[in-house]
Amino acid sequence: MATTPQTSTFSPSPRRRSRPVVRGVVAVAVVLGVVAGGAYAAGVGPFAGGAGGDDGPDPAAMREARAFLADWAAGRLPSAAGRTTRPGTAEQVLQSFTAGLDIEKPRLTAAAEPKEAGDGALAVPFTARMPITGLGTWTYASELPLRRQDDGGWKVDWRLSLVHPRLSDTAKFRLDREEAAAPEVTDRAGTPLTGEEHPSLAPLLGRLAGDGAGGEGGARGAVELVDRASGEVRRTEAEFGAKAGAAAKGDEPARTTLDAGWQTAAERALGEADGKNAALVALRVDNGEVLALANSPATGFNRAASGTYAPGSTWKIVTSAALLMKGAVRPDDVVDCPKQLVVGKEFHNVETSEHPGATFRKDFTESCNTAFISLRGKLADDELGQVARTYFGVGQEWHTGIASYDGSVPVPKDETEKAASMIGQGRIQANPLIMASVTATAVSGRFHQPSLTPGTEDGTSTRPLPEGVVGQLRDMLRATVTDGTAHVLADLPGEVGAKTGTAEVSEEQDNNGWLVAHRGNVAIAVVVEEGVTGGGSAGPVIHSLLAAEPADPS
Known part of the structure; x- marks a missing residue:
């Protein structure tokens, strides 16, 4: 049996996963040294x-x-x-x-x-x-x-x-994984899904086939402590899985919620990200079933479902829902949009734009940070998190069929962090799976737990959004395409609605670019790391996907 060593790095760069019937070794590299507190x-x-x-x-x-x-x-x-x-x-x-x-x-x-x-x-x-x-x-x-x-x-x-x-400057851990047989997985219509045709799914096929945490289906592996310099195994920390020669699961392939056509189009669309790390999720609005999940690079870390990102201005969907439900603002109310606003630190708009005398609708379509921050006093400190959890399911435990991160909206520590939370910064964390779900909830009025496998457990508990608020959100999302920052999607047929996002990362890194969109029964979210702006980086990705798949899936 061939053995292929694969080493993970310190950065979020993905590590490669072993292919079926190939023994894969994953090393965990860790920065050396201990620094006193x-x-x-x-x-x-x-x-x-x-x-x-x-x-x-x-x-x-x-x-x-x-x-x-x-x-x-x-x-x-x-x-x-x-x-x-x-x-x-x-x-x-x-x-x-x-x-x-x-x-x-x-x-x-x-x-x-x-x-x-x-x-x-x-x-x-x-x-x-x-x-x-x-x-x-x-x-x-x-x-x-x-x-x-x-x-x-x-x-x-x-x-x-x-x-x-036992983790030290001379010893690290690696995962030695062995698959006894390639899992058979199909899309929602029974079309086979393979890692060769859909590279983003290669690391997920075992889990989608139901191998789970018990090592079913012949999966075996071990966590080993190895010498950093030589790679020599010092000891085996843990062993998992069926014994060699154990029978695999039955011959019936595992069916998923994915759509082979949408998955292919999604993976191709990420080519528009110009080689940057990026991720995409498309799901059905009416039931949360995931149609496509893609990452770039395709193998390794699943940014789409397990990433932890500040969602930037795409989060203004949730902020708007909280403000509109409370009656704190109406779309036609004037909420001025100055170039900057100081709340402990200076907040500004992209390219320091300003819109004097703007309505709240205009603030949304032009993604005005300062206008949204100026409304922070209309919400209690914990109110944004409560709305996210109660109406959008964010922060509750999701059972999606694969490992996923389900979001976090902490109560702000101070007024500066509260200001940042209004625009999807601070300590708010999400990923494309979460933001596609947020978009679907906003335009349908009801949260549906996202899933990639039929019959997943759903322990979430949410309330529907008021019908009037749903109509207002849909109108503002549509206006963002026709008259706002998501104009990159304006030439597509159908009633496309969208929201751009630009999320600050650090002074040393360019901003992450976000875009969420919906059309018909599909909601989509894309993040492009260091994409600078949402419209400029994530916009072409979603445009490519919707152009390639002009109709809703059956």
Whole structure:
């Protein structure tokens, strides 16, 4: 049996998955070195209080430890990393570890009490249960080091060993995966789907075939600790799957909700992203069934369903729904759109545009950040998150048939973060699967859990949007195509509605470009990393897809 080593990197770049009947090895590369945390406040220990520390550990330390573990488990890696002494390194390591080992939805449980770790630091023991796609759950114990900072707060004292005790500057983990047979998967009409014809599906076929977390269908694998320099296996940490020669599942192919034509068109459309990392999801408005899911590069990390991005101005769909439902604004109300607005920091519009005397409809179609931010006082701090969860299903647990990230809308920490949340920035996180669903909900009035396999469990609970609000959202989405920033889609036949988005990433990176759209019974979302603008980068992708598939799927 041939063996093909495949190594993941630190960046979000995808790693290659093994093909059926080929033994694939995935290495997790991690930045070397341990950096000390912030200075410890002299004379104030972690068990400060009565003499001898009888009052127990500082509750703030345990809260920070649990918050870090909760963020990591939920896939909020930027937020988790921000709780450490090395945010940049921490985010890269956590991303590489979970994506590189195919870990989905970790379950991390902290011990009830921390223990002193010397030099005023604390150590919080925790149990990690790491489900590895298609194989099983890897369970181990580790410790979370915490150190008090100069401001009196606590941070996780970042080091490699907190991720796993054996992760170090000389040893890393890799996943050795073996498939006994190629899974047989079809689209909704029974057309075979293969990794050769649909490369974006190659990493997902095993899961779509029902291999699940128990390693059914003959899937086998192991997590191995290897020497960084030589690649020599030091020890096997965990083994999964059926024994060699075990019978595979029955001969019946697994049917999905996908449409082979839409999937082909989606993968071709991503060619319009000019080689940038990008992802696309198209789904049915009436029931949430996914018609196409594509990534560029095609193999590796599933950005479309597992990515964690700021959705930028596409999130103004949710913000608008919250404002309209509350009666805080009407489409024809004048909401001025100045070039910039200061709320703790300066917020501005794309290319510092301005629209004096604009209506709220105009603010939406021109994606005016300052106008939306000026309305922040109309919503309670937790109201945007409540609307996202209650009406759009964002942040609830979805069962889509594959590993997916289901979104996060935290309560803002301050007025500046609240301003950012109004325009899909701050700590709001989503991906194309979520934003395609948001678009479908907005134009139909009802959330349907997205799914790629028939009969998936649905434990979500949502309410329908008011009919009048749905009509207003549809009108504004259509106007964004005919008279606004999504004019790139204006020449397409049919009643196409859309919303562009430009999401800031960092001072060192260009903005991500977003576009969501709907036509007939289909809703689509695209993100292009460092695409600069939504209309300029994601616009041609959606245009290509809708031009190639002019009719709704059956």
